[in-house]
Amino acid sequence: MYIIDRRLNPKGKSLSNRQRFIKRAKNEIKEAVDEAIKSRKISNMDGSERIRIPAGGLHEPRFMGDPKKGKRDRVLPGNRDFVAGDKIKRPPPQGGGQGGSEASEEGEGEDSFQFTLTRDEFLDIFFDDMELPDFIKTSIKQTTAKEFYRAGYKREGSPSNLNLKLTMRNSLARRLCLRRPTREEIEELEGRITSLRAKKKPSVKDKKKLESLLNELEVKQRRRKIVSYIDPIDVRYSSFDEIERPNTQAVMFCLMDVSGSMSEMHKELAKRFFMLLHLFLKRQYSKVDIVFIRHTHHASEVDEDTFFHSRETGGTIVSTALEVMQQVIQDRYSPEDWNIYAAQASDGDNLNSDNATCQKLLRDVLLPACQFFAYVEIWDVHEAEIFRDDSNTTRLWQTYDELRSSNKNFAIKRITKPGDIFPVLKDLFAKDKIMEDV
């Protein structure tokens, strides 16, 4: 007998079958997911979802006998008061009675099929036909950044990359091998020569000695000349290679007007919009920072809670928020290292004289730095009904609208109710939209 502990075996043996199943049931699942999204709180997007799908395409047919026809004998246990020859009414085909419970369970299974999608599967399907604008084009380029990394040593290079330690080590080794005389050796030799010469009456022996020492000194000095202290073959340079590393961090700026004209309803809608965008970014990037900037007639960077919940009064100057954003980008999020996304929510109010400033800021500074800038204008349902026509637009909208044609990474939309958010984002990100634009 062998005992094998299989518990540590790789998990997810059924994963590929599960994926095949989901692929097979794609259409049904997609419908069910869309249905689920409608009823689901967006703030709760990050979870698994139990869905029920019609079993149509998933049915595995088999030949079987028609349960409503023919003759059957059934031996059953637990007789209490039947005797042979008794006649009893046939129980209704569905539910209860003999073996009925099993049959009805199966019958149910035929109509629909219920199971739980994991969070990832759910979101995958949710985001299925959403893509970031120009994602394919720009992201491939811009989500990678060049980076240097140490890659050993080489014999050639620029002097600034000279690796002193290694060069000196090579030099020392070479000098030892080739027995380059050290300065101490020569000094010692010279010392002895001087002391010999200093003798007033040198003997014959001394003279001979002096001669041999002089010879030795000459040899050593020559050797010292030939074997250089640092030879070109000792020199090593640190080597650096350039690699393309995906730039997997993104920062998302949430800009919102919190002046008195923004009601709770407006803020609620804005919040959902931000969350959905955030969720989307979280899937694309391993690290997503969020910066909250609120503004009235002046703007400030705040934490999330303050952003959504605290009240402030004042006028409305949108450009202040854009300036703060510009400042934050400069200080902390350089466009080379970060993918910058911005989402702005407003009711469209702005100080008229400010619109030109906004346009300039966006066009010259922010839009070139951003991967994507989305502006949603939140309207009351009543407002929207009255001003259904697009020609009835706010000044801010008009200002922004002018930018739209020249900037592909800029999108503006108007929303009135929670139900609009998903279509708006879908519209913002849908591949087709981009294809048209391109």
Next chain:
Amino acid sequence: MVATKKKAPKETSATKTVSKKSADKSSLLFETAEWDFKKIDSTFQAIEQIAIEEMGLNVYPTQIEVITSEQMLDAYSAIGMPLMYSHWSFGKSFVRDDVMYRKGFTGLAYEIVINSNPCLCYIMEENSMTMQALVMAHAAFGHNHFFKNNHLFKQWSDAGAILDYLQFAKNYIAKCEERYGVDEVEKILDSAHALRDQGVDRFTRPLELDDAQVQKRELERLEYEQSQYNEIWRTLPEVEKAPESERSQLESQLAQKLGLPESNILYFLEKNSPILSHWQCEILRIVRSIAQYFYPQKQTKMMNEGCACFVHYHIMNRLHEKGQISEGTMLEFIDFHSRVVAQPAYDHPHFSGINPYALGFAMMKDIERICENPTDEDREWFPHIAGNNKAIETLCDAWANFRDESFILQYLSPHLMREFRLFNLSDNMKNPYMSIDSIHNETGYRAIRSALAAQYSIANMDLDFQVSHVDLHGDRTLTITHTMNNEIPLEEKEAKMVLAHLHRLWGYDITLKSVDPLTDKVEQEIKG
């Protein structure tokens, strides 16, 4: 694969409280509910001693594999096999089991045992030590003995080769997917799965599985196909010219060439389909080979479980008698055991047919009783075994030589029929009522016994199909005859869907006829 599927066990706290009473603590194999590999090993050896030396069971070597509940769910979806090719339908059953388990509607099996050599037993990590002992006795000895000795398994499934074959099948299908695309392979598998109940050899013993041979055969098949003239592709109209009398003679010759009538539809398609290429044929073969492997399981479910339950019951009791398990362990075991072999009455909310564990175990215990303490009635009904005092030998003989149907016919005693209070409900859909044909009394015993046996017969479990005719001179229409049993026609909606799959494999029209064997009348005709 046989799975013990029952509700989750209750708390095992009883183990500790009562164990103090046992006389000699030192002889206990284990005391607490926690298991470890050492305990499993020593318990296995104690069980083995009883099973082999005392009971004389004959088993394959065992390989015990400890798995987690997630892995158990994985095993479920792959119809219990350790390896399986990929197909969406396994994913479907996986997500369904997953939901059922997580919602708490069903518990998971405590073990899965695979009819292979060596015999693989999967045991769950969350079982208590008592449960581990129980499932080892149940699976590693009960089922294992049954697999090795029952004549059906010996004849119809090849325990030594199944794992290799599954490996071959998995690789082969993966290769096909690489080469011909996942979708193409999926189509063939879908269609083959729809017909897998009709892919079993019932009358001739299947060839042994040997993946080396399989690969050789595949090559041969390729060459053969290229060289072979296929009757189906005949375009010369020579037969048309022949006179009527010769024509029918030629027809029958052709039918013989095609091996008609053929009850194994998948086999027929594999050999004769005009549109399938060789890899598609091989996939059909894989599907039917696996169906064939499970064919004996279907026919011996009740006996197999009965045998395993009897063995675990016997072994656990012996362990207790020998002082190797504590009173508490015994209580936990009895609590679990009695739930497994419970048989709710027909009108009980939990009733879902006759519980194979209940009937199987009761019949085994009843045989033991007849062998050891027979009544006069038993002597009259079972003169050959009553009072022979060789219960285990008698049972081993039954386990080796019978299947559910014949076992019931041979061994179901009046005593047990009374105990189960069996009655036979006859349900003719033509009548507005159902009638009680017989009950557990003197006049009813034999009728009930035959009726119950018939319930386990192949005729009742499987439908009877035959490929009966191929129109070789016309449009190659394939005719399949369904011989009706008890005047039960086919469910038409399902049948039409299966015919669509059949059409995909045959490529030409199909006619499905349901014939009543008593009148020879065609009662139902479906075209596809």
